Amino acid sequence: MxxxxxxxxxxxxxxxxxxxxxxxxxxxxxxxxxxxxxxxxxxxxxxxxxxxxxxxxxxxxxxxxxQIDFNETLMKGMLGFLLFAGALHVDLGKLRDAKWAIGTMATFGVILSTFIVGTGFFYLTKLFGADLPYIWALVFGALISPTDPVAVLSILKTVKMPKSLETKIAGESLFNDGVGVVVFTLILAIAAGGSGTGHAMLDTVLLAVPLEAVVQSGAGHGGGVSVLDVVELFLVDAVGGAILGLIAGWIGFKMMARIDEHAIEILISLALVAGTYALAQRINILGHHLSGPIAVVVAGLMIGNKGAAFAMSDHTRQYLFGFWEMVDEILNSVLFLLIGLEILVLGLVPEYALVTLLAIPLVLIARLCAVYIPMKVIGTFKNFTKGAIPVLTWGGVRGGISVALALSLPENEYKPLILTATYGVVVFSIIVQGLTVKNVVQRVVDPNLL
Structure with missing residues (x-):
């Protein structure tokens, strides 16, 4: 060994x-x-x-x-550093301008996609003779619907597109996991409670949410999950995480503003990410932990915008941003290598290959609906770049987070099917969508904007 x-x-x-x-x-x-x-x-x-x-x-x-626990390695190791590195480069002003589009796609869009994918996947599995209950089909819909910030930000580096579109894609990918994991957590709690495995839950998923608390609040005891459970989970995890990130980012900003020494300021940024992520998993409010990913994203936005403008010299800014660019490249390299090698140990089932192939267009149709409907609603009072809908649809890449969530499912007869479909969709998304999104942008976006 x-x-x-x-x-x-x-x-x-x-x-x-x-x-x-x-x-x-x-x-x-x-x-x-x-x-x-x-x-x-x-x-x-x-x-x-x-x-x-x-x-x-x-x-x-x-x-x-x-020997490598992919879920633990990504969720409790790499993810915080990758999200912080990505958030550093997002323009907060442009993010504010696109807040309605990002907010709607990251909330209503994710929920809509979850139910479209879940319903379609349920009938697909019935068509091919797989006995997958509707609630477990929704679990698949929930884990595959949020776009992956790591994969999206990595691919955006290779594509030239209008800044407004880039901000929408990046911003949505950074924030939609907050809603996605609440939906995933609640649906999984109901599914596990209904199948008698409510206490065989993972301790931590994307936002460090202990599912036992949700199961015990109702689903595991036959009482169902109430609207209050949903609101409570979202407020504690997402809003609490954002507040923690704001406080931690402000402390880091103030510390950096007092000195001008690039080595120490880089060390502060490292401590900020690791400390904030770890603290989010330790703080317990009403039986829920705070969202570590959202906390580091908010902290990264503060350091990358306010910190870069008012707390760093040009010399320090160059070193700090260069350091995080290297961290991003190294961790991304290892992560995508692991995604490819995981096929050796995932236990994928070849019999589900056709269902997986058909799940790919299903996920893309759901993504189109999740983009088109919110954009149409907001488009009545806000202008969007021509070609935004196809670019946002095709650029919504899935990645390692979906695989990690699928791996975190409790062991039962439905996990192999969900895991096989998830891995197939993720590989297609990264390779095919990632390699062709540049062509999509060039075809549908005004060349004068590129």
Whole structure:
């Protein structure tokens, strides 16, 4: 068995090697190239396992990957740093200008998509003879509906588009997980309570929400989840997380404003992310923890805007932003490599391949509805860039967070189907949508705006 250091070293070496191959030969966008090569390597290893089982290489690699808890690694390790790095570069002024579009897509849009995907997936599984209850189909809808901020921000680096559109896509991806995880948590609590597994819950999901509290509040005891439960969960997690991020960001800003030493200010930013994320998971209000991701996003917006303008010299700003750009690149490289290698240990079921293929257009149709309807409502009193709807639809990429949420589901007969469909949608989204979103932008957006 490999040690933690050996696993980390192997991932870094493999990330560096594949990044070099991609840059020198394939010339794909960095993270997409890593995912493609990791998937190719995984399929080669699986073929070796079938045709030359005596080699034993696949078993060794599978054993090492199994030691990595993907959900824990992403949700309690990488995510806070990746979100902070992304939020640093978002213009707060443009974010305010797009607040209605972002807010509507990140709330009503996510809920609408959840029910469209869930309902469609329920009938798809019935069509192919899979016995998936409607409530578990909604669980799939909830975990796949929010766009992934890590994947979205990574792909946005490779595409030139109008700033207003970029802000909407980035802003929505940073904030829609707050609503998405509340919906996911509540639906999963109802599903688990109804199937008798209410106490076999994960301790922490995207916003560090303990599902036992939700189950015990009603779903696990036959009482159902009330509107008050929903409001309470959202206020504590999302609003509480935002307040914590605002306070932590303000403290970090004040500390940076008192000095001008780039090394110390970078250290403060690191402490700000790690400390805020950890504190969010420790604070307990009414049985719920605060949202660590939302807290670090708010803190990142404050440091990237107010901090960069009033608390840093040009010299410090250059070093701090450069440091976080490197953190973002390194963690993204490891994350997308892991997504590709996870296929070796996920236990995907080939029999669900056709359902998974049909789930891809279903998710895209739901995304179109989640963008079109809110945009039409807001469009009656606010102008939008021409081509915004197709770009926002195709640019709504899913990623590792959906896979992590699927992995966090309790063990039951429905998990393999949900996990297989989730992984298929995520891989399609990152590779196909990620590689073609540039073409979509060039086709539908006024060239004078690019």
């Amino acid at each position: 490999l040690s933690l250091f050996e696993i980390a070293a192997s991932l870094l070496v493999l990330s560096a090697l594949l990044s070099w191959i991609n840059r020198a030969y394939l010339k794909l966008p960095h993270t997409i190239g890593l995912l493609v090569m990791a998937l190719f390597a995984s399929f080669v290893l699986m073929a070796l396992q079938i045709f030359v089982p005596s080699v034993g290489l696949t078993d060794t690699i599978q054993s090492a990957i199994k």
